[in-house]
Amino acid sequence: xxxxxxxxxxxxxxxxxxxxxxxxxxxxxxxxxxxxxxxxxxxxxxxxxxxxxxxxxxxxxxxxxxxxxxxxxxxxxxxxxxxxxxxxxxxxxxxxxxxxxxxxxxxxxxxxxxxxxxxxxxxxxxxxxxxxxxxxxxxxxxxxxxxxxxxxxxxxxxxxxxxxxxxxxxxxxxxxxxxxxxxxxxxxxxxxxxxxxxxxxxxxxxxxxxxxxxxxxxxxxxxxxxxxxxxxxxxx
Amino acid sequence: xxxxxxxxxxxxxxxxxxxxxxxxxxxxxxxxxxxxxxxxxxxxxxxxxxxxxxxxxxxxxxxxxxxxxxxxxxxxxxxxxxxxxxxxxxxxxxxxxxxxxxxxxxxxxxxxxxxxxxxxxxxxxxxxxxxxxxxxxxxxxxxxxxxxxxxxxxxxxxxxxxxxxxxxxxxxxxxxxxxxxxxxxxxxxxxxxxxxxxxxxxxxxxxxxxxxxxxxxxxxxxxxxxxxxxxxxxxxxxxxxxxxxxxxxxxxxxxxxxxxxxxxxxxxxxxxxxxxxxxxxxxxxxxxxxxxxxxxxxxxxxxxxxxxxxxxxxxxxxxxxxxxxxxxxxxxxxxxxxxxxxxxxxxxxxxxxxxxxxxxxxxxxxxxxxxxxxxxxxxxxxxxxxxxxxxxxxxxxxxxxxxxxxxxxxxxxxxxxxxxxxxxxxxxxxxxxxxxxxxxxxxxxxxxxxxxxxxxxxxxxxxxxxxxxxxxxxxxxxxxxxxxxxxxxxxxxxxxxxxxxxxxxxxxxxxxxxxxxxxxxxxxxxxxxxxxxxxxxxxxxxxxxxxxxxxxxxxxxxxxxxxxxxxxxxxxxxxxxxxxxxxxxxxxxx
Amino acid sequence: xxxxxxxxxxxxxxxxxxxxxxxxxxxxxxxxxxxxxxxxxxxxxxxxxxxxxxxxxxxxxxxxxxxxxxxxxxxxxxxxxxxxxxxxxxxxxxxxxxxxxxxxxxxxxxxxxxxxxx
Numbered sequence: 001x002x003x004x005x006x007x008x009x010x011x012x013x014x015x016x017x018x019x020x021x022x023x024x025x026x027x028x029x030x031x032x033x034x035x036x037x038x039x040x041x042x043x044x045x046x047x048x049x050x051x052x053x054x055x056x057x058x059x060x061x062x063x064x065x066x067x068x069x070x071x072x073x074x075x076x077x078x079x080x081x082x083x084x085x086x087x088x089x090x091x092x093x094x095x096x097x098x099x100x101x102x103x104x105x106x107x108x109x110x111x112x113x114x115x116x117x118x119x120x121x122x123x124x125x126x127x128x129x130x131x132x133x134x135x136x137x138x139x140x141x142x143x144x145x146x147x148x149x150x151x152x153x154x155x156x157x158x159x160x161x162x163x164x165x166x167x168x169x170x171x172x173x174x175x176x177x178x179x180x181x182x183x184x185x186x187x188x189x190x191x192x193x194x195x196x197x198x199x200x201x202x203x204x205x206x207x208x209x210x211x212x213x214x215x216x217x218x219x220x221x222x223x224x225x226x227x228x229x230x231x232x233x234x235x236x
Numbered sequence: 237x238x239x240x241x242x243x244x245x246x247x248x249x250x251x252x253x254x255x256x257x258x259x260x261x262x263x264x265x266x267x268x269x270x271x272x273x274x275x276x277x278x279x280x281x282x283x284x285x286x287x288x289x290x291x292x293x294x295x296x297x298x299x300x301x302x303x304x305x306x307x308x309x310x311x312x313x314x315x316x317x318x319x320x321x322x323x324x325x326x327x328x329x330x331x332x333x334x335x336x337x338x339x340x341x342x343x344x345x346x347x348x349x350x351x352x353x354x355x356x357x358x359x360x361x362x363x364x365x366x367x368x369x370x371x372x373x374x375x376x377x378x379x380x381x382x383x384x385x386x387x388x389x390x391x392x393x394x395x396x397x398x399x400x401x402x403x404x405x406x407x408x409x410x411x412x413x414x415x416x417x418x419x420x421x422x423x424x425x426x427x428x429x430x431x432x433x434x435x436x437x438x439x440x441x442x443x444x445x446x447x448x449x450x451x452x453x454x455x456x457x458x459x460x461x462x463x464x465x466x467x468x469x470x471x472x473x474x475x476x477x478x479x480x481x482x483x484x485x486x487x488x489x490x491x492x493x494x495x496x497x498x499x500x501x502x503x504x505x506x507x508x509x510x511x512x513x514x515x516x517x518x519x520x521x522x523x524x525x526x527x528x529x530x531x532x533x534x535x536x537x538x539x540x541x542x543x544x545x546x547x548x549x550x551x552x553x554x555x556x557x558x559x560x561x562x563x564x565x566x567x568x569x570x571x572x573x574x575x576x577x578x579x580x581x582x583x584x585x586x587x588x589x590x591x592x593x594x595x596x597x598x599x600x601x602x603x604x605x606x607x608x609x610x611x612x613x614x615x616x617x618x619x620x621x622x623x624x625x626x627x628x629x630x631x632x633x634x635x636x637x638x639x640x641x642x643x644x645x646x647x648x649x650x651x652x653x654x655x656x657x658x659x660x661x662x663x664x665x666x667x668x669x670x671x672x673x674x675x676x677x678x679x680x681x682x683x684x685x686x687x688x689x690x691x692x693x694x695x696x697x698x699x700x701x702x703x704x705x706x707x708x709x710x711x712x713x714x715x716x717x718x719x720x721x722x723x724x725x726x727x728x729x730x731x732x733x734x735x736x737x738x739x740x741x742x743x744x745x746x747x748x749x750x751x752x753x754x755x756x757x758x759x760x761x762x763x764x765x766x767x768x769x770x771x772x773x774x775x776x777x778x779x780x781x782x783x784x785x786x787x788x789x790x791x792x793x794x795x796x797x798x799x800x801x802x803x804x805x806x807x808x809x810x811x812x813x814x815x816x817x818x819x820x821x822x823x824x825x826x
Numbered sequence: 827x828x829x830x831x832x833x834x835x836x837x838x839x840x841x842x843x844x845x846x847x848x849x850x851x852x853x854x855x856x857x858x859x860x861x862x863x864x865x866x867x868x869x870x871x872x873x874x875x876x877x878x879x880x881x882x883x884x885x886x887x888x889x890x891x892x893x894x895x896x897x898x899x900x901x902x903x904x905x906x907x908x909x910x911x912x913x914x915x916x917x918x919x920x921x922x923x924x925x926x927x928x929x930x931x932x933x934x935x936x937x938x939x940x941x942x943x944x
């Protein structure tokens with residue numbers, strides 16, 4: 001089997017011993033069959049156990065291994081090494097405080113997600129069976145509920161970089177629309193009321209970085225547009 | 237280093253479906269509840285469940301929970317406890333409606349009801365026609381379920397200790413469990429979590445095998461903790477191999493593919509399941525289908541894919557519309573990981589370790605059990621739910637779609653039981669045995685201090701190889717005994733192994749090493765239990781004992797593991813349901 | 827809900843209002859620009875008399891004032907957004923905002939004076 005050399009340049013920072021972050025080169029020989037980036041990083045971690053990153057499902061569903069790969073955010077487990085220019089430059093998700101190496105502190109991201117009340121609100125008495133929902137109404141949730149909270153989108157959004165405490169960000173807004181669009185949710189007024197300030201939604205400038213990087217091919221910009229339309233219909 | 241103590245009414249270890257269903261119950265009842273999870277909760281492995289949650293809602297045809305019960309008992313190859321199976325199947329509809337009310341975005345029928353698809357081993361009228369009983373949210377049911385539960389827990393203000401790793405249980409002087417020790421992954425801080433009820437919901441341990449559908453995090457932490465605490469684990473020989481993991485990668489392809497009309501073919505294009513299960517073909521139980529695939533491959537009718545022998549799963553005949561609406565996630569996974577678009581080409585698949593039927597024995601309320609002098613004893617203060625528990629509803633073979641049912645029904649049941657017990661004062665604060673705190677830190681200290689031994693990677697790789705070759709789909713005493721001996725030798729080496737990262741901040745290597753201790757405990761429990769059960773039943777398929785032995789082996793194996801060696805005991809299977817007639821063992825024909 | 831941000835310096839006091847102000851003001855400015863362009867195209871030789879006649883119409887004065895208001899509103903929404911994005915020190919931002927508001931008031935006064943002094 002033919003082998004190939006894979007070269008990497010990876011962001012390193014351990015607060016216990018590093019004064020400042022630096023880039024470290026790694027390389028290894030491996031069969032030239034296709035490999036996922038996560039497999040490659042796991043391989044490097046056997047060489048250097050101090051290399052630190054998050055991972056869990058390794059199939060693009062849990063959202064743990066979001067990172068900046070050759071300048072673009074993505075999930076390591078769903079990125080084919082063969083499609084990447086070498087040396088492969090890997091950095092932590094931009095815009096978040098770095099805890100160590102590729103691990104970032106996502107507190108602000110989760111706070112924004114929580115701020116939109118990401119749960120179904122319905123104050124009517126639940127029936128003994130399911131609440132009915134037509135396939136057409138259910139289809140409105142497609143492209144929304146699949147979000148895995150990997151933060152690839154929000155961390156590629158300049159508006160989120162500048163105002164992470166006030167702009168909800170693409171992921172949070174995608175979830176906000178997922179509940180606004182749900183025929184079973186009846187808190188639409190309250191949800192919209194909480195989003196009509198100048199920051200939460202309106203800091204989105206529709207540059208669509210989020211759409212470009214979403215590993216699940218979701219479209220937060222479109223969802224934000226829908227929220228804006230709903231807000232306008234309410235306001236005029 | 238001073239050790240902080242955190243005190244709660246109830247502590248749940250694990251933020252997957254079962255853990256968060258239990259925590260939701262408790263948080264909503266106003267109890268001080270904490271969830272300790274080594275990953276952010278929505279990264280738990282429940283998120284990977286695809287096909288659905290099996291429940292007799294009757295949305296596609298008239299249905300009855302008793303049919304579900306019959307299928308589950310039969311699927312378990314008659315070593316599932318019938319009272320618990322009855323409870324699960326009967327409670328499932330209410331539990332699933334609750335999920336729907338919480339907002340879970342189920343797929344819908346034309347009339348607006350929850351959509352249900354056919355899955356393997358399902359029938360109506362006690363073994364009659366194929367049923368469609370698995371409620372689905374496209375092929376992302378686990379994802380939808382886990383996010384819904386996390387969201388409801390946010391609303392209920394459950395306290396999450398995210399990225400905290402549970403080290404060991406703290407035994408009380410009363411012989412029960414008074415909480416546990418855990419480590420904050422981000423800072424390395426070790427803390428004592430004191431609680432009147434500790435609910436283990438740590439999931440499976442599929443990472444003991446080389447080829448697995450399981451996430452990296454499925455390392456059997458709860459099972460390891462219970463074994464170290466001197467309590468038993470049950471039916472650990474029973475490991476489900478999912479028939480359809482993507483060849484060479486291990487990524488799961490849902491049984492829902494076959495439920496929607498897909499089927500398996502060998503290299504000759506033959507739909508070979510017609511030979512093995514003439515009646516239900518590709519929708520036979522998972523143990524049956526996995527074995528059939530293994531035989532096809534062994535007899536030279538497999539295809540080579542990704543460097544391994546495989547068979548092909550064909551779903552192109554369903555058409556692009558069905559695939560895109562019902563199986564969109566599968567299409568995405570197949571394109572990414574198998575380089576095939578299933579709308580056009582078949583997916584190469586191979587049986588892959590998927591689910592641990594065994595685990596911590598519990599009552600139907602989730603109370604963990606031990607066995608003293610042939611009597612069950614409830615361990616005060618300890619509960620277990622989900623895959624780490626063995627209630628047992630899955631027996632020797634779990635039905636597809638029953639794992640999510642198990643999580644929800646028993647997560648809820650344990651929550652309700654703890655809630656009531658705390659209110660009635662049945663769960664007193666136990667006295668912490670201080671020596672236990674030091675005991676719980678022995679492992680961390682060992683990994684912190686070992687600096688000269690061999691690498692833990694070597695040991696982990698060898699462990700997986702042994703399990704894969706000697707304790708896989710087909711088993712034989714002549715390979716298993718040497719396999720166990722190798723594991724014992726490996727266990728001894730593990731005590732001197734080392735890690736090369738001794739930092740405190742987000743030291744994932746240390747976590748992996750601590751997880752390896754648990755994988756080792758699970759592997760040894762599996763090995764000894766598998767050697768002990770000298771018959772073939774469900775997923776436990778022995779070439780040296782190819783037949784069922786209903787006279788001697790309708791019983792649970794119990795494994796106790798202490799330092800250095802394990803021992804086996806047994807528990808009777810409960811064959812007496814609460815309200816219906818018992819189902820008697822008979823040959824499982826599909 | 828947790829997120830609601832109160833601001834006293836954004837023009838419309840709500841995100842929707844600001845968003846709407848920017849769109850409506852853009853339409854006003856576009857209309858004004860089209861009118862002026864058409865005026866120049868249809869009048870190849872514009873001299874002072876013609877120009878001052880045009881601006882003697884009250885409608886034209888009001889239209890011009892409206893355009894000036896639209897311009898200032900539009901600019902304020904934009905500048906406010908940029909300042910809140912990039913200027914993270916409240917005192918500096920407040921000071922700069924005050925200066926710009928003064929400048930805008932001056933522009934407005936000057937504009938009115940110009941329009942009604944023709």
